[in-house]
Amino acid sequence: MTGDLVTGLRSALSIRFVNTGTGPCTDMVFTVGLPPGIVLLGGTDRVVLPVLAAGRTHVHELTLQARTPGPFDLVCTNFSYRDENHEPVRVTGWRAGLSVRAAPVVAPVPQPTGRLGVICETPNLVLGAWDELRILVINDAGIPLEDVMMAVTGPFSGAVPRSRISVLGPGMMARFTFQVNVAEAGRHVPLTARTTYTSGGAVTRTQVDHLTVAAQPPVPPSPPPSSVPQSILYLAANPRDLPPLRSDEEMRRVKERLQLARNRDRYRIEPALAVRFDDISQSLVDHQPAVVHFSGHGDRDGNLGIEDNDGRCTKVTPEGLAALFSLHSRTLRCVILNACYSERLAWQLAPHVGHVVGMRSAIGDPAAIEFSVGFYLGLFDGHPVPDAFARGRAHLLSRPGLAPEHQTPVLFPPGPSW
Known part of the structure; x- marks a missing residue:
């Protein structure tokens, strides 16, 4: 008898009858008694064989379903035949052990908890x-x-x-x-x-x-560039209830790069310090900048920390800034968010601006300043924004103390991989 029974599943059981004698066996009758908890689904529990020749095997197939695991005994309530000498034989007390194993536990499939x-x-x-x-x-x-x-x-x-x-x-x-x-x-x-x-x-x-x-419709070709310099709106917020930043040092070094650049006449820096939200909005209207640079604090939710009327920190959301900047998408070429955790704000702004630079995590003052120096050195020399971004990261990578932060700046759309 062969078969592998698993609780709750349809399982096949084979009962083999083998004539090991030298002559045929005839008139064989075999009735299977199933224990409680095992149900017959297919086949018959009664086997009738008119003849089983010597050396031949007959296999009787049953389909069973077990409800509970454990060891069981199959018994035969009627097993009789005539042997090779045509003498009647009756077998009493026939039984066979049968093991049923529990069905394996299927781990639940994780379900989504959000969209x-x-x-x-x-x-x-x-x-x-x-x-x-x-x-x-x-x-x-x-x-x-x-x-x-x-x-x-x-x-x-x-x-x-x-x-x-x-x-x-x-x-x-x-x-x-x-x-x-x-x-x-x-x-x-x-x-x-x-x-x-x-x-x-x-x-x-x-x-x-x-x-x-x-x-x-397609935009007609642009006229030749005018001699009017492009504005870089430099926004800085350093609320007095947050750790101080060296925004003034950053702006000083960027101005130095502009004075030394071959294309110094193509740009002018318009500073706006201790900015409140109204100041940001007004500066965008007044200067119509090609580049906006923000130097200040950011939090893990992508909010920027600007100043209220008392010089303390108040937050502005990525959604709010994105809505404001989208109103100036015709003139904005690039936005640099030199603030911690500004990556989320960067990709919120990306649909409205040609390029946006954000920070994927916290960034220290020295690294933020050095990145800006490298970035503007490339920009003032006439290079496109992705090249200027790569130069800013190269400035960080070249300083042993700042190299671990060279992957903190991110560019939308993505720039070179390092």
Whole structure:
């Protein structure tokens, strides 16, 4: 008898009859008695064989289901046959041990505890031309996600664009990039992003997000650059109830780089110190800057610490600053957030500004100043923002005491990898 029984599952049991004699056995009758807790699902509990030739084997199959684990005995209530001499034989007391094991415990599949954060990072698409659409996905579901795929629908020419990544860990971010040809103009063209994913091989889930993007006709070629210098709005906040910062030293060294630069006439620095929120808004209106530089404090939630009317710290949210800066997206070329934990604010601003520099963690005063010196040395020499960013990080990497912080600055869209 062979078989492997597991509680709660359909299990096969084979009973073998072997004639080891020299002649045939005939008129064999065998009736199986099942113990309580084992149910017959398939086959019959009674075997009748007219003839079993010498040396031959007959296998009788049963399908059983056990309700509880443990050892059991199968018994035969009727086992008789005629042997090779045609003499009747009756077997009494036949029994066989049967072991049933418990079904393995299946670990529960982790369930998501939140939603994915889905943000459109592309502020504008060119109408009627192929352009790049970038969508940022943040895994706030609280579990690792696998086979993450996004499909975007909207007023596009051609097939529905799709993009896929294999794994997205909890709290991690990923960018999905699509080549699209938008056929509808407007400031708020509707898009639908459908994101599907699995977790641990479980059922596929789908999240639907409704986004908007601006779509405008191609911008005509820009006229030759004028001789009017571009403004760098230098914002500094040093609330008296927070640890003091050396913002004045940072601004002094940046001004020195400008005075020594070959293109010194292309830029002018407009300082705004001890800034309150109203001061930031007013300075943006007054100067229409190409570059905004903030030197101050930030917290882990991406808030910036500015000053109130008494010179104490008050916080301004990433969402609020993003809304304010979006009103000046036509002139803003770059924003530098030289403040601790400003990465979240940086990617909130990225859809509205050409480039944004933030800090992924805390950064010390010496490192913040040295990064600014390297960055502006490249910018004032006429290099594009990604090259200036790389130079700022190189300045940190070259100083033994500051090298561990060279990966703290991050650039949106991403710059060179180190």
